[in-house]
Amino acid sequence: MxxxxxxxxxxxxxxxxxxxxxxxxxxxxxxxxxxxxxxxxxxxxxxxxxxxxxxxxxxxxxxxxxxxxxxxxxxxxxxxxxxxxxxxxxxxxxxxxxxxxxxxxxxxxxxxxxxxxxxxxxxxxxxxxxxxxxxxxxxxxxxxxxxxxxxxxxxxxxxxSSILVKKGNPEKIDSVEQMCGQKVATQRGTTSHEILKKQTEKCEKDGEKAISIEPFDTDDEARVRLKAGGVVADVSDFPVAANAAKAGKDFEVVGEQMESxxxxxxxxxxxxxxxxxxxxxxxxxxxxxxxxxxxxxxxxxxxxxxxxxxxxxx
CATH class of the missing domain: 3.40.190.10 (Periplasmic binding protein-like II)
Known part of the structure; x- marks a missing residue:
């Protein structure tokens, strides 16, 4: 990372x-x-x-x-x-x-x-x-x-990095630019975490509310938070997000990959x-x-x- x-x-x-x-x-x-x-x-x-x-x-x-x-x-x-x-x-x-x-x-x-x-x-x-x-x-x-x-x-x-949301994308999120003022989960110390930090600075600079970033020790914990509805999205590496979406009926990947x-x-x-x-x-x-x-x-x-x-x- x-x-x-x-x-x-x-x-x-x-x-x-x-x-x-x-x-x-x-x-x-x-x-x-x-x-x-x-x-x-x-x-x-x-x-x-x-x-x-x-x-x-x-x-x-x-x-x-x-x-x-x-x-x-x-x-x-x-x-x-x-x-x-x-x-x-x-x-x-x-x-x-x-x-x-x-x-x-x-x-x-x-x-x-x-x-x-x-x-x-x-x-x-x-x-x-x-x-x-x-x-x-x-x-x-x-x-x-x-x-x-x-x-x-x-x-x-x-x-x-990719954006993982609940199946059906109820909040209609497909980019980090739409996350200003929202609660978003990620794994602590990752590049995805850094993407969210940079975006929240941009949100504030543009006069919008900061992203409420919830960092977890593991991405598993971040997905539990997303499944419970506590956040609108989980930002993580593409392979991990894609695997989580493929493995069940709870999640889907939206938007484009970021910062390959x-x-x-x-x-x-x-x-x-x-x-x-x-x-x-x-x-x-x-x-x-x-x-x-x-x-x-x-x-x-x-x-x-x-x-x-x-x-x-x-």
């Missing part, structure tokens, strides 16, 4: 790095979470004859595991099925793990704390529908001030060896078709990329 960078064109979750204090709080909350799943194959240990095994840092080769931080409440990108974390991100990681010869081990935590937790060594990387933004690359908060160390991204999907941007796998800037290995593994699964297979499985083909890139966000 920068201050105003979008999520994807057809499947994106641009969550944003919150200010330092919030990030530290998120990190403390994260420390208490222990839900895990293994991506990249069953069983432990590394496979040294895998085509890209030699590209990995020695520490990861020895452990046979890449530790991944995620916020598993963002279906279809990542969510919990019982005690296991499943979704598009784990499936892409599983395919990459076969090229690298190691497992990807996902651990669930609070989105706002993921970058801080990775920088302190809890994870090797983050894969959590996180939007690649210049602010995140540089470690800036939503005010443009230094809030921590920056990260590098290996970009693997594109998406934007790449999702990236985040790594510390000092961990260039892992970053480059991930880029090669992503390129390999794009080439062999397993990447497209995963996108089709989760219905997010429109957000697919043709090549693996580093720090393509703006």
């Amino acid at each position: 920068t201050a105003s960078t979008p999520r994807r064109t057809a499947a994106s979750r641009g969550r944003i790095l919150a200010a330092g204090a919030i990030a530290v709080t998120g990190a403390l909350l994260l420390a208490g979470c222990g839900d895990q799943t293994d991506g990249g194959g069953e069983g432990g240990g590394a496979t040294s004859d895998a085509p890209l095994f030699d590209k990995l840092p020695k520490k990861i080769q020895d452990e046979g595991v890449i530790k991944v931080g995620t916020d598993a409440a963002y279906k279809p990108m990542e969510y919990k099925d019982g005690q296991k974390i499943v979704g598009l991100d784990p499936d892409i990681a599983d395919a990459m793990g076969k090229k690298l010869g190691v497992r990807f081990e996902f651990t669930n935590g609070t989105f706002d704390g993921l970058i801080t937790s990775m920088q302190t060594g809890r994870f090797d990387m983050i894969m959590s529908a996180m939007t690649d933004t210049k602010d995140r690359q540089e470690g800036l908060d939503d005010k443009g001030k230094k809030a921590g160390k920056g990260v590098d991204f290996v970009d693997y999907l594109t998406a934007g 941007a790449p999702y990236g796998m985040a790594v510390s800037k000092t961990n260039t060896e892992l970053r480059d290995a991930l880029k090669e593994a992503l390129a390999a699964v794009i080439k062999d078709g397993s990447y497209d297979k995963a996108l089709k499985k989760w219905g997010v083909e429109d957000g697919g990329v043709d090549s693996a890139k580093i720090n393509a966000g703006s």
Whole structure:
């Protein structure tokens, strides 16, 4: 997730790095979470004859595991099925793990704390529908001030933010410009949250009432609020909004996607060896078709990329 960078064109979750204090709080909350799943194959240990095994840092080769931080409440990108974390991100990681010869081990935590937790060594990387933004690359908060160390991204999907409303769209909302004076839900610290902040500033500048933004820790909580009628809309990444609309009869997606941007796998800037290995593994699964297979499985083909890139966000 920068201050105003979008999520994807057809499947994106641009969550944003919150200010330092919030990030530290998120990190403390994260420390208490222990839900895990293994991506990249069953069983432990590394496979040294895998085509890209030699590209990995020695520490990861020895452990046979890449530790991944995620916020598993963002279906279809990542969510919990019982005690296991499943979704598009784990499936892409599983395919990459076969090229690298190691497992990807996902651990669930609070989105706002993921970058801080990775920088302190809890994870090797983050894969959590996180939007690649210049602010995140540089470690800036939503005010443009230094809030921590920056990260590098290996970009693997594109998406934007979408508007989710109750079925039938009773309030006739189809753009954020119509939300002045309304109550709107979103997930805290995401690009969707930033879109609403910018719009409410515009509302006030134009002499209209501000949007009453209700930020929640997860998008699941935001949708519960929408279903109960407490807000007129929930703004979230397109893949998540589309999945919620498809999964039942309560919601529908309206309007156009906003601020499309790449999702990236985040790594510390000092961990260039892992970053480059991930880029090669992503390129390999794009080439062999397993990447497209995963996108089709989760219905997010429109957000697919043709090549693996580093720090393509703006």
